[in-house]
Amino acid sequence: MAVSIAVLPGDGIGPEIVREAVKVLEVLNKRFDLDATWKEAGIGGAGFDASGDPYPKATRELVHASDAVLLGAVGGPQWEALDKPLRPEAGLLGIRADLGLFANYRPTKVHSQLLDASTLKPDVIDGVDILVVRELVSGIYFGQPRGIETVDGERRGYNTMAYRESEVRRIARKAFEAARLRSNKVCSVEKANVLEVSELWRSVVIELHQAEFSDVELSHMYVDNAAMQLIRNPKQFDVIVTGNLFGDILSDEASMLTGSIGMLPSASIGEQFAMYEPIHGSAPDIAGKDMANPLATILSVAMMLRFSLNRIDLAEKVEQAVEHTLDAGIRTTDLAYAGEQAVSCSAMGDAVCSAL
């Protein structure tokens, strides 16, 4: 059965890394029995430049008609002066909200070939395998009211961090379900000693745990402590579940433990739709130079095969091809810390394709 993929390259290095991921899809179509088709559309700055909207109508129609979305990255200095609703980030937040992608899965796994790439000591990170499950369509990113007003003759900026219990319950459920397929441990992170929104978060997580997931080991941690513990002893974590803002911060921090953010894929999943993207940004400084690392995007394709296209067999093939490529010592610039010769973005993509 043919599957359709919406491909949204975006900005900066987005087009380059997505091109390599598409090469992988081509190989899977040709050499294996994946029957995928894809169409490209604009998002972020590219969307704005083409149509005046960072999440253009044509893109919206395409993604609604597709089985899965593959995104590169959005953003760049040339769009920073625009009004907030026109900026690339607004396109990203727009597609997340529009598709209801409430569950953002960000795995941080250390590739043993890259152990020395980290600024942390190898024994601290060897074996780290953390899954951050971040709530993606609510919290302070979307809370109302928000704005900048004038009070007593001065400006006041304000945002609302809010969660409803149903929103907490559905993301906590995903975290517990994911934990059951891993090491069966969930750490829920909030700031319940200060924030009411976190107090509610904690109660709902506890209620759901007692009602349906008491076989999973559950702990609670304040966000400041979690930011410390990720550095002090990252191996204590299996699944971390948290809100939109804390998830943004902690998943980026966790990714940096591995020293190779260019390796880390993500999945954003809702009731009906799913989007896959590398967790790194659009890296405008190296855009167009064919030196970006396409592996996070290629591994995002593996996540797509696993979670949206029901092709665990092909997901494993892609993951193995990436491992083989690393084993062979092939490194893009970001990974060539030990004086290895660096290959280009396209050469890295080719290497994975031949390893397939």
Place this chain on the structure above:
Amino acid sequence: MAVSIAVLPGDGIGPEIVREAVKVLEVLNKRFDLDATWKEAGIGGAGFDASGDPYPKATRELVHASDAVLLGAVGGPQWEALDKPLRPEAGLLGIRADLGLFANYRPTKVHSQLLDASTLKPDVIDGVDILVVRELVSGIYFGQPRGIETVDGERRGYNTMAYRESEVRRIARKAFEAARLRSNKVCSVEKANVLEVSELWRSVVIELHQAEFSDVELSHMYVDNAAMQLIRNPKQFDVIVTGNLFGDILSDEASMLTGSIGMLPSASIGEQFAMYEPIHGSAPDIAGKDMANPLATILSVAMMLRFSLNRIDLAEKVEQAVEHTLDAGIRTTDLAYAGEQAVSCSAMGDAVCSAL
């Protein structure tokens, strides 16, 4: 001229570590010409147990009548089930707000004797010297409205992250002033690509910089990126200025870079009052065992001497005494990572006193 200090030991290891800091004050009185008096009062769980209030009236009166406040730590499992306004944390937030302690200074400096204590590689942290300047009496910690309500038959928790421009301006000013006495670099951290409150924050920082501090190097960073950069390359930072919640998270993360959170003091300063405390918590698990590390509290006394009591000479003496003690290989349990023999909390205090 006699100076008066309010001593608030608090909970957990608070009384033990404060006792050693008071020993240091005694030595400074006796052997040098510090003319300090002090009185103790309850705060946090200890305040609640004695008077039903985590920030008791008697404590409030004492601190208002004192030249400076020395705090141990608050909190513990026995008070977690209380209503939020009665919990130890409410006492801490209460005294911060009551005394208007808007500027929280959290230096993270690596002691060369303890370089190996970190989970980061020594060359990454050698020479790290970061000052986090955290806004302490506004932001989402204090923003209104807040609460848990019922909407459409389900609970909704909400908090407000808000800043007025005058609040941003006064903390940014402190950061620029601090930078001028250091490496002259300020990095302002927010999430202006998503939050209006951060957009205002950034504009006000830029305005103040242009008007009065254009000699200071200013950069801006999103909080998720800052959480990464602290691990990737902490030496890029000099002064970080940020809001209450982001400061809570990033200062804890930064402190962990050094691997010795038991070493890190802090100062919280307002227009009229100042409070000094270690950045670590009350560590209920080791409370009463005489094994805590009193050095962060002793170094908080040094900050007090410098910033509130105008005795830079004595501040330096205390700091040197701590260095001598470390040079001599004296270590509490938290620092004895390399198989050294650990001394007790009181023995560590005695060692600093004799080094004085």
